[in-house]
Amino acid sequence: MLQFKKKLLSGIAPVLLSIALASPVIASDAHHAHKGLNYGSFTKDNVLLTPKGYREWVFVGAPVTPKDMNDGNPAFPEFHNVYIDPTSWDHWKKTGEFRDGTVIVKELVSVGAKESASGNGYFQGEFNGIAATVKDSKRYADRPGNWAYFTFESYEAKQGVIQADDACAACHKANAAQDMVFIQHYPVLRAAKPGKK
Numbered sequence: 375m376l377q378f379k380k381k382l383l384s385g386i387a388p389v390l391l392s393i394a395l396a397s398p399v400i401a402s403d404a405h406h407a408h409k410g411l412n413y414g415s416f417t418k419d420n421v422l423l424t425p426k427g428y429r430e431w432v433f434v435g436a437p438v439t440p441k442d443m444n445d446g447n448p449a450f451p452e453f454h455n456v457y458i459d460p461t462s463w464d465h466w467k468k469t470g471e472f473r474d475g476t477v478i479v480k481e482l483v484s485v486g487a488k489e490s491a492s493g494n495g496y497f498q499g500e501f502n503g504i505a506a507t508v509k510d511s512k513r514y515a516d517r518p519g520n521w522a523y524f525t526f527e528s529y530e531a532k533q534g535v536i537q538a539d540d541a542c543a544a545c546h547k548a549n550a551a552q553d554m555v556f557i558q559h560y561p562v563l564r565a566a567k568p569g570k571k
């Protein structure tokens with residue numbers, strides 16, 4: 375009998391847990407798609423955990439700094455596939471601004487072939503790592519624009535490595551078109567911005 379009860383409980387617990395985890399999403403979807411659903415997860419010290427699932431977020435652009443145009447050594451080789459989390463995409467479409475909680479991931483991809491059936495060019499090869507930035511006025515109150523920048527030692531790393539302002543933020547602040555994000559290179563963001571129709 376005791377055996378049976380234990381088994382029953384262990385069968386029910388995951389079900390209850392998954393209902394508990396899913397319900398905030400269901401509740402918010404009913405009123406307002408994605409409202410309040412944040413995609414970043416953090417350590418106690420506000421270091422971003424390695425993002426997962428971002429290839430299913432909204433893809434905003436693919437700048438490429440090929441080795442053969444950068445003395446063999448671009449800062450971030452070579453393609454940069456850039457994704458924004460879905461909640462912040464919704465907010466961008468409504469307001470044209472990056473909300474608190476925005477997560478932007480850039481995934482590095484090598485140049486593979488330089489010619490294909492369509493012609494000569496740069497064709498994506500293999501995934502090569504990620505970098506990310508997060509805007510959060512509470513976690514990163516002291517950072518320029520409240521953005522924190524992260525590199526990742528590998529896809530398997532548990533968490534990112536938070537970067538000093540002069541390593542990343544300074545260049546973004548000086549050169550990016552809006553709120554430290556290089557929207558000048560992301561036609562998807564520009565086209566979705568309110569008033570740009």
Ligand code: HEC
Nearest residue numbers: 437454478480505506507523524525541542545554555556
């Ligand atoms: C010398 C200037 C410069 C520095 C330094 C720099 N970046 Fe960037 N970053 C860019 C440019 C330009 C883009 C957009 C074009 C591209 O990807 O090449 C970009 C894009 C990004 C993006 C995509 C979102 C956005 O803001 O456009 C992320 C994420 C990012 N960088 C992270 C980092 C991290 C992390 C560091 C520090 C390790 C860093 N960057 C350092 C110039 C810089």
